[in-house]
Amino acid sequence: MALFTYETKKDTRSGFGAGMEYLSQHNPKVVALCADLIGSLKLEGFIKNSPERFFQTGIAEANMIGISAGLTLGGFIPFATTFANFGTGRVYDQIRQSVAYSGKNVKICCSHAGLTLGEDGATHQILEDIGLMKMLPGMVVINPCDYNQTKAATIAIADYEGPVYLRFGRPVVPVFTPEDQKFEIGKAVHLVEGTDVTILATGHLVWEAIQAAEALLEKGIKAEVINIHTIKPLDVQAILASVKKTGCVVTAEEHQYNGGLGDSVAQYLAMKHPTPMEFVGVNDSFGESGKPAELMEKYGLNAEAIVAKAIKVMARK
Amino acid sequence: MQTQEIQKISSQVRRDILRMVHGCQSGHPGGSLGCTDLLVELFFNTMHLKTDSAGKVVFDMDGKNEDLFFLSNGHISPVIYSVLARRGYFSTAELATFRKIDTRLQGHPTPHEHLEGIRIASGSLGQGLSVAIGAAQAKKLNGDQSTVFCLMGDGEQNEGQVWEAAMYAPHHKVDNLIAFIDENGQQIDGPTEKVMSNRDLQAKYEAFGWNVMRMDGNNAEDIQNTLKKAKAELGQGSPIMIIMKTEMGAGVDFMMYSHKWHGVAPNDQQLQDALAQLEETLGDY
Numbered sequence: 001m002a003l004f005t006y007e008t009k010k011d012t013r014s015g016f017g018a019g020m021e022y023l024s025q026h027n028p029k030v031v032a033l034c035a036d037l038i039g040s041l042k043l044e045g046f047i048k049n050s051p052e053r054f055f056q057t058g059i060a061e062a063n064m065i066g067i068s069a070g071l072t073l074g075g076f077i078p079f080a081t082t083f084a085n086f087g088t089g090r091v092y093d094q095i096r097q098s099v100a101y102s103g104k105n106v107k108i109c110c111s112h113a114g115l116t117l118g119e120d121g122a123t124h125q126i127l128e129d130i131g132l133m134k135m136l137p138g139m140v141v142i143n144p145c146d147y148n149q150t151k152a153a154t155i156a157i158a159d160y161e162g163p164v165y166l167r168f169g170r171p172v173v174p175v176f177t178p179e180d181q182k183f184e185i186g187k188a189v190h191l192v193e194g195t196d197v198t199i200l201a202t203g204h205l206v207w208e209a210i211q212a213a214e215a216l217l218e219k220g221i222k223a224e225v226i227n228i229h230t231i232k233p234l235d236v237q238a239i240l241a242s243v244k245k246t247g248c249v250v251t252a253e254e255h256q257y258n259g260g261l262g263d264s265v266a267q268y269l270a271m272k273h274p275t276p277m278e279f280v281g282v283n284d285s286f287g288e289s290g291k292p293a294e295l296m297e298k299y300g301l302n303a304e305a306i307v308a309k310a311i312k313v314m315a316r317k
Numbered sequence: 318m319q320t321q322e323i324q325k326i327s328s329q330v331r332r333d334i335l336r337m338v339h340g341c342q343s344g345h346p347g348g349s350l351g352c353t354d355l356l357v358e359l360f361f362n363t364m365h366l367k368t369d370s371a372g373k374v375v376f377d378m379d380g381k382n383e384d385l386f387f388l389s390n391g392h393i394s395p396v397i398y399s400v401l402a403r404r405g406y407f408s409t410a411e412l413a414t415f416r417k418i419d420t421r422l423q424g425h426p427t428p429h430e431h432l433e434g435i436r437i438a439s440g441s442l443g444q445g446l447s448v449a450i451g452a453a454q455a456k457k458l459n460g461d462q463s464t465v466f467c468l469m470g471d472g473e474q475n476e477g478q479v480w481e482a483a484m485y486a487p488h489h490k491v492d493n494l495i496a497f498i499d500e501n502g503q504q505i506d507g508p509t510e511k512v513m514s515n516r517d518l519q520a521k522y523e524a525f526g527w528n529v530m531r532m533d534g535n536n537a538e539d540i541q542n543t544l545k546k547a548k549a550e551l552g553q554g555s556p557i558m559i560i561m562k563t564e565m566g567a568g569v570d571f572m573m574y575s576h577k578w579h580g581v582a583p584n585d586q587q588l589q590d591a592l593a594q595l596e597e598t599l600g601d602y
Contacts, residue, residue: 052458055454060478060484060485063485066445066450067447069447070454071452078451094444101438
């Protein structure tokens, strides 16, 4: 039985591009910067509508972050864009000092997060970016699940005052959330109601979590699926209410165990409501070349892996 | 403002720097003393700053329609703090809190503690020029005719990000920007020529497309004249870089001609010896 259906598959980065195109027409304060990856970030629409509000930095990400910080003076809302590895790890200190510590209203928006850019391999994949960004005081961290949600998140963060990290990706994935959704930063979205196990998923793993819930239902297990699109600030009320009901939890993300959604949830539950917990993510490893689906299978980031962890964690109740 | 008046203020700022660093027994007096003449000229004469009807400076973060200054080599925080306080952004009494617990005058400047006059954190080197360029481009987008200034150190030129910014500004015709390099020839591990030679900074920046000028950064008259010339050449398609020769520790004879005083505080006797060389012109805090 299908819990959710979809008509098309699209890449989340195109949702970002659509959101930027919307902002080019509706928010004159939004400016965009890119480090020589306009096509990959789907910025053509923004640039076509607002060429004077676009800044090409060349392959110079550190400078891009500094310029973004400077552009906030005078009231602009810079969206600094590149691949997730180059937009976080490569420029961590620039983000730390010139954006986060300086309290600047910069949106760091990165595609190709996680493993799913595939063939380019580990130099262009990143599985540490959520951790890097969430450790910065005051930084909001968002990982939307599909095209529609990424578009909505892109539009929403322009109205939020403060630094934000928005991560998304390259592969086409089912578009299953509403086109007209209102995106609320820090507000988890209940997708499937259940009583036996809580599955907290983020980004591309949300669709996999729905598939896992369907498979579990066939085994007579009622899984509750919650889309944690905002890792920081974490919707702890939604998480607490769900695990009090189900008594166990699995987190799922395209990221390292260390620093990801899972350890934010574990830290919270350890303090407030210790609960049996299992993690779906990458366990202290770099990625590698391969087709996205092959990588997700090899690294255990799919519905099957979630099903296995759900059964395992239920036995620990 | 006449250069004699600038020099009087500079004497007081130098006293402030020495007393601040002595007060907490930490901080960076050498570069602060070396850049005093530039910062006093900028804030007391060259820069157009927002003021209220009574002529008192007022601070807002956006800084629209006023000149902006970014300190990239944040370790010379004593000089910017003293100059901002003397210019009226906050009380000179607050200078006594420098580097002490609960202070807004952190070891390196930050807007995190809401200190009037500071718009960006600096200290981790190489980032200020990028920020200044962004602020200059924001002014252009806003149709704001005012100017952005940025000071870097010469040791700071080691940082790769500086050269990313150096390439960007002429490409994007950021011609409402005047940047400075404090060429004191010293960095922590010794003379820049030994640690990491900058070779010919003028030729380098010119090759990147900057309009490069030189001045004596400890000569009030030369500073004033060069800034006048630089301002006249704004808006012509190129950012301006002024390489200024300074002496670390300028104004205190035993602190000059060495990098020994880069990050060392004077003891009680050294403070007295240094203050004896600097006239108290505006009243110590």
